[in-house]
Amino acid sequence: MRNRTPDPMDLRSRRVRLIVIAVAALFMIRLFDVQVIEAPAINKISVAAREVNQTIQAIRGTIYDSSGKVLAKTVMKYDVNAAPNRVAPVKHTTGGVATEIPVDQVAAQLAGILGVTQADVLAKISGTGAYVNLQKGVSIDAYEQIKALDIPWIWGDPVPSRVYPSGAVAGSLLGFLTSDGTAMGGIESMMNSCLAGVNGSDTYASGRDGIKIPSSVVTRVKAVNGKDVYLTINADLQYFAQQVLTQYWASLQADWATAVVIEVKTGKVLVAADAPTMDPNNPSATAVADRNERVFDSQFEPGSVIKALTAASLIDTGIGNPEMRVIAPFGWVVPGTNGYRVTDSHVHGNDKLTLTGVLRDSSNTGIMQLGQKVPFQTRYNYLTAFGAGKKTAVSFPGESSGLVLPAEQWDQVKKYVSMFGQGFSVTPIQSAMMYQTIANMGVRLQPKLIDGCADVGSKPQDAPIAAGTRVIAATSARTTIDMLEKVVEQGGIGRHAAVPGYRVGGKTGTAQIIDPATGRYGYLHAISFIGMAPAEDPQYVVAVTAFKSRTQSTSLGVTPIFKSIMQQVLRTFRVPPSTTKSANIATEWK
Amino acid sequence: MSIARTAPATIRAPRPRLSSVAAPARSSHAIPSQRRRVLKVVGLGVLVINAIQLLLHIGLSQSVYQLSHLQHERDALSVQSQLLSEQVDSLSSQQNLANAAASLGMIANANPVFLRIADAKVFGTPTAALDTTGRVAKNNLANASMTENSVLNIQSGASTSSSSSIQQPAPAAAGSYVAAPIATGTQVALPSGVIPASPTH
Structure with a gap:
């Protein structure tokens, strides 16, 4: 029956029930929406609001010299920023007394610390923005002073930056870092994979006060700090060498000058000095061309220092001996050429010299007449075996290989002038290592610049010295050293390189320089002196070069540098004075 | 067989008279006392665990603040150590x-x-x-x-008054x-009393 009237109470409760169910359904739908459908997006917003992501800066490794002195390290500097929209007088309460420092005065205080003018600071903080950078790379002590001012609208962001405590000492060798931390040249580039670390990060949820919420999950990626590099360089010697070199470079008015000190028995580079040198703390103060390490990247015709190699090849092949005779005129025409005449540097008559005398007087005419007795290909092979034309194992950034053309491309003139170091080019490190070969009794080692790369605080063990290559017999090397001693004992220029108390062997070099504009030799010279001491058992090789010396055109300009540095080297390593005399070799004949 | 035969003998008691029994009420009164005790223990346990958790949480929060404070202190100290070592290196x-x-x-x-x-x-x-x-009479090498x-x-x-040095008011x-200033006129002596020598060859 349909006409039954429903009970009004029953009807109302049913309506209420329906409404309740409808509302509940709505809630359920919304709940489902929030909990399931929109959940990921909402979660993301929520996490983002609480989550803090901190980068943990990896610290770049330190560079040490051989004695453990810090040459480069990373410290924290600060980018000092301000919020112009919050700039207001600074209120301090000390001992219950409130003071207010006006903005002008605060700006003056800041300017004083930052080394700028008050107007500069005021101009920067006058805007309405929330951020302005006042100065980048503020040192930690300056930043501490700023912090002490307690200015609420100033803050600093720490930025790791590189400091070179010894400044220009080995500056060009070290290279530098750009402001964004990119290694530019030198050891910084060469050892970048050792020095650089990997940044880490910390991710966690934090409360309103910035403190981590205890139960929140922390994702931590540990920062891996860079390793330390240990150089073979002795910073004190390096400083000394640079001091002397810079002084003479200035007085010679040379384009540049280099000095290298090699430990004969290990091939360790103890000094690699340049003048001018860059201060890596402030590379922009040095011209771009002068920021490179010229010991490795400059190449020039070495000149007469190569006569020692020509003499060594004469001895080693058995073709010559230290007292073999020659009549050396002032000028001599190279055979097989259209009258190409080579002269000696000073006018003289027909001198009756031995091979040793030829070295002593640095006679070009003499060395060519004697040297031609060794077949060209043999001489060429000796030259390359001594390391000409090949980069050293250091493979320094930008290192040059020197220029030695293949033997078949050498013309008749080159075949002869190469005997006194023209017609091909070498780097300062190459020529130093040629003398290391002679000093090390004929065994050529590779130069060693890096003692090791080690974790922080653990100095690397001395790696064994890589076996060298024998270039000439030990007896030939000994004879060559004996001859080189006569250069220092009797040579007109060579004797200025003598170190009192020690037997020293060495050779001068006054090389002509090709002018790239004309393709001919210019009037300025590259003057060099390379020598070793003590000659009875050579321990150290010192090689000095001044390029385009203007006030002195002979090696006389560099012998005092050689002498000073060699003296200091012998003193530093406490080498006892020589007790023996040099070999008795005739330099002239009648 | 023997069991079946002897068993009835042992329970030969007067058979109780059948009577109507009230159906067990669905109330806690009906839970046996043993079960009730278990519930009590569980309830208490939950309470205790919650209390401990609360305490732990408080303790933890406190140590987080302490940790943050110590980290600040560490930062301050490392700043100081960097300052000093920079100065030593430079000096x-x-x-x-x-x-x-x-x-x-x-x-x-x-x-x-x-x-x-x-x-x-x-x-x-x-x-x-x-x-x-x-x-060489003067320093030729730059050091910024x-x-x-x-x-x-x-x-x-x-x-x-170089800006790169620590400037203290006094x-x-x-x-x-x-370092402690050295009095004028006194001999400068190293702590070990000897002049360090470089390695002799």
């Missing part, structure tokens, strides 16, 4: 030492002379340092990172950052 730089030596009137002799103790032989000709040619604030120039009153405080 021990060759340029600074050379300048300090020069300011004390020391001169590097470019012509050292050697003496062999065995036979008292002198190598070279002794020359007055000032007369020697080739003497150098701090010039050293014991030596503080003592001589020539403390520079000179005494600046001095205490570096």
